[in-house]
Amino acid sequence: MIRRFANNERGITLIELLITIAIFSLISILAFNVLTTSLKQKNKVEDHIDVRQEANLILAKWRQIHEEESSTTYGFCYNSDTGLITINSQLLASEGYHFEDISIKYSNDISPNYCEAFSKQPLFVEFTLVGSNGDQFEVDTIIGREIKVTENNEGSTDxxxxxxxxxxxxxxxxxxxxxxxxxxxxxxxxxxxxxxxxxxxxxxxxxxxxxxxxxxxxxxxxxxxxxxxxxxxxxxxxxxxxxxxxxxxxxxxxxxxxxxxxxxxxxxxxxxxxxxxxxxxxxxxxxxxxxxxxxxxxxxxxxxxxxxxxxxxKSSIATESFPEYPIPSLKPDKWFEDNGYVSGGTITNNKKIFSNDYRSDSWVASASNVIIVSKGNINLSNIGSLSGVLFAPNGEVNFSGASFEGLIIARDGFHVTGGWPKVTFKNIEHYISNPDKIPFN
CATH class of the missing domain: 2.160.20 (Pectate Lyase C-like)
Structure with missing residues (x-):
């Protein structure tokens, strides 16, 4: 009985095996093509974004040099053979990028020579930025434009x-x-x-x-x-x-x-x-x-x-005013001494600190109503929670901690470097209600 059943078993024929292999191969080829196409499209999008970001960095660098007040001209040179631009003898673009179809005109429609000292009047600039893989991004903009603003005379200029x-x-x-x-x-x-x-x-x-x-x-x-x-x-x-x-x-x-x-x-x-x-x-x-x-x-x-x-x-659009308030200078050192400021130490509640360059690295679980004023930078790390005013008119504020509440005035910026904090606004009046007690002129 068992022998007869075994003899009647039927295996897979060669034709069935070949058909199965053919179907599997077809599916594999289709899947590979879809994957390859997706990867190529992904790479193409990423390359386009990279070229766009490089163009933004180029324009930011160019505008910074064009608008700085230390001089009235700067050196510019475009090499049509290599497609490279140098400003003040420094390459404008990162390695692997070059410029094509460049056009530069002053506002009077006069084109400068492409290897000369540029004056700092507005420049109408067009170029195509090309990456190492051939991806391109076209730029048509103005370097040194003046923003049109509406005058805002409401309130005090203080x-x-x-x-x-x-x-x-x-x-x-x-x-x-x-x-x-x-x-x-x-x-x-x-x-x-x-x-x-x-x-x-x-x-x-x-x-x-x-x-x-x-x-x-x-x-x-x-x-x-x-x-x-x-x-x-x-x-x-x-x-x-x-x-x-x-x-x-x-x-x-x-x-x-x-x-x-x-x-x-x-x-x-x-x-x-x-x-x-x-x-x-x-x-x-x-x-x-x-x-x-x-x-x-x-x-x-x-x-x-x-x-x-x-x-x-539209031929023209609505504009908004941009605040133009220079950060004021600090009051004399004697003023801080007379108003209860100390030169350093651990941060505690209601403490007022005035320092040439303040740093706190020791653990502070919680401190509120703190005022820290520095002639240089303010560097705060290992902070649990802190509330108050951080004022660095000549430097930057660096913060690493769990939370900060208050306000930050710092010429060179506010940089949260660690701690995954939540930062919350509170008006300066909450900490300094009397204008005579503000630490700046």
């Missing part, structure tokens, strides 16, 4: 009054932040320099009503829940605004005195662009959002027309 009236939270040349949240829904933040993606944790949110950035701004986001600004506020960028990866929520009206690139971000209110606009594949605009622009519009041909129709060209 710096202290400005801090109080506009609820200023952060004021300085730069901001770098590794924490999850900057919280100041009714406050003002002023950054008098570039604000690039590497300066902001990709998932961080900035819940600040009025944001002023006097430079180029590039934002990448790793979280769809992150946000920038408030719906009742505004963001003013005196430079290019580039919104790259991630569905970051951009709240409030946005004013851009430069070019605007929009990829993934969600726009909730109007955007006013004094320059060119480029749309990538996946932006989101709310029903009430409109983008007004004065330059050119570039977008993929297959982009949904419902998105494209929200971009409207």
């Amino acid at each position: 710096f202290f009054d400005y801090l109080v009236e506009h609820k200023v939270f952060i004021y300085g040349n730069s901001l770098s932040f590794t924490g999850p949240l900057i919280e100041g829904p009714s406050s003002t933040m002023v950054i008098k320099g570039d604000f690039l993606s590497e300066q902001l944790n990709g998932g961080a949110s900035i819940n600040v009503q009025n944001i002023y950035i006097d430079g180029h701004t590039t934002i990448n986001s790793s979280s769809d829940d992150s946000y920038f600004g408030t719906n009742a506020g505004k963001t003013i960028v005196n430079g290019n605004l580039t919104l790259l990866n991630g569905k970051r929520n951009m709240y409030g009206d946005i004013y851009v005195n430069g070019d605007f690139y929009l990829k993934d971000a969600k726009i909730y209110k109007n955007v006013y662009v004094n320059g060119n606009v480029e749309i990538d594949w996946t932006p989101t605009l709310s029903s009430e959002a409109i983008v007004y622009y004065t330059g050119t519009l570039k977008y993929p041909k297959e982009l949904n027309n419902n998105i494209v129709s929200k971009f409207i060209k």
Whole structure:
């Protein structure tokens, strides 16, 4: 019985085996082609973003040299054979990049020689930046443009009054932040320099009503829940605004005195662009959002027309004033001595510190109502929670800890270097209510 059953068993024929192998090979080839195509598309997108970011860095460097006040001219040279540009004998682009189709004109429509000392009047600049892999990015902009602002004569011109009236939270040349949240829904933040993606944790949110950035701004986001600004506020960028990866929520009206690139971000209110606009594949605009622009519009041909129709060209656009308050100098050393400031020591509640260059590395579990004033930098690490005023008119503030509440005024910027902190606004009046007690002139 068993022998008969075994003899009746039927194996796989050669034809069935060959068909199976053929089907498996076909599926493998299709899967490999899909994977290869996806990787090529991913690399192409990344290469395009790399060239765009390099272009932004080039323009930021060029503008900085063009606008600095130490001289009236600077050396410029374009080598048409190599496609390289040097400014003051230094290469303008990183290794692997070169320039093509370059055109430079002054505002009087006169083109300078491409190897001479450039004067610091506005330059109308066009070029194509080419990466090592051949990816290209076209630039059409102005170097040295003057932002048109509306005069704002409301309130006092006194710096202290400005801090109080506009609820200023952060004021300085730069901001770098590794924490999850900057919280100041009714406050003002002023950054008098570039604000690039590497300066902001990709998932961080900035819940600040009025944001002023006097430079180029590039934002990448790793979280769809992150946000920038408030719906009742505004963001003013005196430079290019580039919104790259991630569905970051951009709240409030946005004013851009430069070019605007929009990829993934969600726009909730109007955007006013004094320059060119480029749309990538996946932006989101709310029903009430409109983008007004004065330059050119570039977008993929297959982009949904419902998105494209929200971009409207104008001969001129609305402008917003940019705060121009220089950080005042410190009062004399004797004033600090007479008003209860000490030169250093451990941070404790209600302590007032005045130092040439203050550093605290020892563990501080909690300290409130602290005022730290430095002629140089302020460096704080191993902080549990701290509230107060940090004032460094000639330097920077570096902070590593769990939380900070108060305000930061630092010429060279506020840099959160560790600790994943939450930073929260509190008005300067909470700590210094008597104007006679402010530590600056």
